[in-house]
Amino acid sequence: MSEQLKQNLAKAEGYLARFKENPLGLFINGEWTQGTEANTFDNTSPTDQSYLGKVVAATTEDVNAACEAAAAAAADWAATPGAERKKILHRLGDELEKRAEEIAMVESMDCGQPLRFMRQAAVRGAANFRFFADQAPEARNGLSLHQAEHTNFTVRNPIGPVAVITPWNTPFMLSTWKIAPALAAGCTVVHKPAELSPLTGAILAECADAAGLPKGVWNMVNGFGTVAGKALTEHPAIKAVALVGDSATGKMIQAQTASTLKRLHLELGGKNPVIVFDDADFDRALDAVVFMIYSLNGQRCTSSSRLLVQSGIKDKFLAALKERVANLKVGHSLDPETEVGPLVHTGHYDKVTSYFDIAKQDGATIAVGGKSLRDEMGPGNYVTPTLFVEAKNSMRIAQEEIFGPVLTAIEFDTEEDAVRLANDTIYGLAGYIWTSNTGCAMRMADKVEAGMLWVNSENNRNLPSPFGGVKMSGIGRDGGDWSFDFYMETKNVCISHDTHKVPVLGR
Numbered sequence: 001m002s003e004q005l006k007q008n009l010a011k012a013e014g015y016l017a018r019f020k021e022n023p024l025g026l027f028i029n030g031e032w033t034q035g036t037e038a039n040t041f042d043n044t045s046p047t048d049q050s051y052l053g054k055v056v057a058a059t060t061e062d063v064n065a066a067c068e069a070a071a072a073a074a075a076d077w078a079a080t081p082g083a084e085r086k087k088i089l090h091r092l093g094d095e096l097e098k099r100a101e102e103i104a105m106v107e108s109m110d111c112g113q114p115l116r117f118m119r120q121a122a123v124r125g126a127a128n129f130r131f132f133a134d135q136a137p138e139a140r141n142g143l144s145l146h147q148a149e150h151t152n153f154t155v156r157n158p159i160g161p162v163a164v165i166t167p168w169n170t171p172f173m174l175s176t177w178k179i180a181p182a183l184a185a186g187c188t189v190v191h192k193p194a195e196l197s198p199l200t201g202a203i204l205a206e207c208a209d210a211a212g213l214p215k216g217v218w219n220m221v222n223g224f225g226t227v228a229g230k231a232l233t234e235h236p237a238i239k240a241v242a243l244v245g246d247s248a249t250g251k252m253i254q255a256q257t258a259s260t261l262k263r264l265h266l267e268l269g270g271k272n273p274v275i276v277f278d279d280a281d282f283d284r285a286l287d288a289v290v291f292m293i294y295s296l297n298g299q300r301c302t303s304s305s306r307l308l309v310q311s312g313i314k315d316k317f318l319a320a321l322k323e324r325v326a327n328l329k330v331g332h333s334l335d336p337e338t339e340v341g342p343l344v345h346t347g348h349y350d351k352v353t354s355y356f357d358i359a360k361q362d363g364a365t366i367a368v369g370g371k372s373l374r375d376e377m378g379p380g381n382y383v384t385p386t387l388f389v390e391a392k393n394s395m396r397i398a399q400e401e402i403f404g405p406v407l408t409a410i411e412f413d414t415e416e417d418a419v420r421l422a423n424d425t426i427y428g429l430a431g432y433i434w435t436s437n438t439g440c441a442m443r444m445a446d447k448v449e450a451g452m453l454w455v456n457s458e459n460n461r462n463l464p465s466p467f468g469g470v471k472m473s474g475i476g477r478d479g480g481d482w483s484f485d486f487y488m489e490t491k492n493v494c495i496s497h498d499t500h501k502v503p504v505l506g507r
């Protein structure tokens with residue numbers, strides 16, 4: 001064990017101690033509570049299955065209390081001037097930055113993401129709050145739309161209390177993306193972090209409290225999707241639900257919210273293609289292909305899990321890729337050298353490793369990896385970074401979201417083939433196109449079915465740009481003004497110039 005890992009483990013132990021001492025509760029109406037029944041579940045670390053503490057599982061009654069607190073606080077928070085909301089959200093950014101190391105280490109231990117990627121989590125989370133904070137004063141502004149004898153103007157009002165339901169893959173970051181614009185828009189929030197990674201959601205709630213958010217504006221409930229998540233989506237006070245999660249969960253939430261007719265933003269799964277043409281910048285494309293599936297343990301919605309590589313460079317590209325994949329450093333998430341950490345949970349480890357046999361049964365070849373590392377690395381959820389070749393797009397390894405450090409490579413000949421293969425999936429979140437031919441890039445950008453496409457780049461997040469998917473990857477967009485459109489209702493006001501003829505009946 002390196003000296004640096006030893007030091008990081010000791011530090012992390014310090015940050016995690018309090019979670020082991022007392023069950024992690026719920027944050028409702030500005031107070032921490034153990035809930036009505038104080039039912040708890042155990043939280044464990046994917047690095048070695050060690051115990052991280054107990055977590056209270058919210059009951060329907062607890063969730064109702066959180067929704068009612070959010071409803072009670074809604075009018076005052078909506079009426080708080082945008083400039084004041086801006087100040088509070090900047091203070092929240094300060095709180096996150098103060099606790100950056102703690103957030104990074106707790107997140108790494110709770111969900112297995114390597115520290116090298118989590119170090120920036122708090123800083124980026126704070127940047128999310130600051131970006132939307134700066135827009136809070138103008139968020140209500142709409143358009144002025146003129147007619148000959150009427151003038152219309154639009155104004156936006158916060159939609160009301162909203163539910164934010166987040167997954168375990170990068171729980172802290174994803175929570176800040178959703179909650180920051182909701183609060184900036186003037187909505188109150190009930191946040192439900194994923195049951196497999198509850199810890200940084202609690203730190204976020206503490207930072208919100210320390211920043212001076214009024215009671216009831218930010219509520220946080222832990223627990224299971226089928227109980228706490230379901231109750232949250234069904235509560236009549238909740239006006240909109242922002243979910244980041246699995247496509248199956250999105251479908252359930254659509255059904256659960258039907259009778260209360262809620263607005264939904266669903267950011268769901270993906271099986272994103274990275275398409276490398278013969279004329280691509282070889283080295284940059286190779287770096288991006290490796291980064292976009294093996295970083296964040298492949299547990300990333302926008303990961304490029306299908307490599308479509310053109311026949312002219314296929315052999316050379318795959319040879320270089322094999323070398324890089326075999327060279328990736330798998331290790332403890334707190335080791336600064338680690339590039340790929342343990343998968344979040346044993347259930348997910350079982351799912352990912354099951355695809356090693358599925359690939360062989362379907363006739364693909366495992367060029368690199370395809371093994372559990374439990375014999376070598378102990379009980380943590382470690383697997384070898386894996387590359388499948390000789391694959392067809394119809395195989396399960398090309399169609400199903402594996403959500404691990406596992407890449408399926410498929411050869412194509414022509415631009416038309418690339419489009420056909422890219423679109424032959426139920427998903428449509430992201431796509432990546434590598435070519436030096438601008439015309440080809442433009443044609444591909446037009447034809448590939450996805451909410452987001454990057455040309456000659458890995459995933460680069462620009463907060464004012466829209467984020468979201470099509471097909472089974474979701475409904476709706478957030479980012480910039482798209483977020484405000486989601487968290488606010490647009491009202492049109494039409495004013496007559498008193499010159500038009502009012503229709504007359506029954507005079």
Ligand code: NAD
Nearest residue numbers: 166167168193194225229230245246249252267268269301
């Ligand atoms: P998940 O769908 O199992 O859980 C997500 C959240 O939904 C959790 O908090 C869970 O408790 C809750 N939930 C589950 N059932 C519910 C129900 N019936 N009602 C209300 N809430 C419910 O997803 P996960 O396994 O935690 O995360 C991985 C998935 O998230 C992957 O499919 C991944 O692609 C997706 N994801 C998508 C994006 C994106 O932006 N499109 C980003 C990150 C992750």
